[in-house]
Amino acid sequence: MSSNAKRKRRFQTQKSLENAQVLDSPKSSANGAMENGALDPKAAMASNALFPPVLEFENLIQTLTDPERGEQFTVQVKQKIRIESGDFVALVGPSGCGKTTLLTILGLLRSPSHPKELGHFQLTSRGQSGVWATHDLKAIWTKRQLSKIEQLRRSSVGFALQTGELLPSLTVRENIAAPLRLNGMYGQACWDRVNELLDAFGLAQDRQGEPSRQAWSRVNKLSGGEYQRVALARAIAHKPSLVFVDEPTSALNRELAWGALEQFRLLQSQPNHHGATIMITHDEELAQSFSTQIIRMAPVKGKSEGEVVEICRNVPHWMKGLSA
Secondary structure, three states: OOHHHHHHHHHHHHHHHHOOOHHHOOOEOOOOEEOOOOEOHHHHHHHHHOOOOOEEEEOEEEEEEEOOOOEEEEEEEOOOEEEOOOOEEEEEOOOOOOHHHHHHHHOOOOOOOOHHHOOEEEEEEEOOOOOEEEEEHHHHHHOOOHHHHHHHHHHHEEEEOOOOOOOOOOEHHHHHHHHHHHOOOOHHHHHHHHHHHHHHOOOOEOOOOOEOOHHHOEHHHOOHHHHHHHHHHHHHOOOOOEEEEEOOOOOOOHHHHHHHHHHHHHHHOOOOOOOEEEEEEOOHHHHHHHOOEEEEEEEOOOOOEEEEEEEEEOOOOOOOOOOO
């Protein structure tokens, strides 16, 4: 497909999601693909609704201890949280309420301090064979099967952190390819996926429409917006079930940041992918505009604790105008 055709295809995809008129739309298949090649959001949501939740857990307690100061901080999630396929979840709350601590547990970066007290904790992911499976993480943590946790984190979780954390010794292409290689994908299949993401995030060509040299450059030569797009592309390169995005608009031009996040959302929520996203943010407008679910956290008054205080569904900008 030519570069002009690809840009036209992306434009059709975004417009179909934002301005879909259900009664006038072409017929769509069960997996959300339309006759004109775009995505029908109603069909995509229906396809995702038939899929088990990507993440489901309740009664999570995490205690962090500072032995030098003799201090503790506890995060509690007493409610059941269910993150569906295709969900874009905003985790919001003031600094110090435990958002990052919760991210480290949900992202399998840290084991819960009280695994036996979990109500349950399940993650649905696709293995290298393409078969989907639901993993009982409470049982895995209780049995201390850490190698399984590491494998699930590597294959099923992606991160786009506030600082990006790109590898400065690698080129843009090599950074995006890193999670693919860690999961055993090499050769043409790897570079085809890298090229797909470079094109999707506007990194394949320069402003004159010529092939960009930046894809072959070290990441320290990128602007802030370009750096963020590379970080987002790397986070979803291996098509993880769950991606965590930390403060995506904190240090960037708002319009550019929102555009990159919109492209990220389109790729992560494709109906055949069944992925979900959790975004940590202080930006209430961003949460309202992008999220299908908002989880609010707050500090516990008079205690060194943070907790989830509200879980609510939300209608993001790309779902407004869709009717039953």
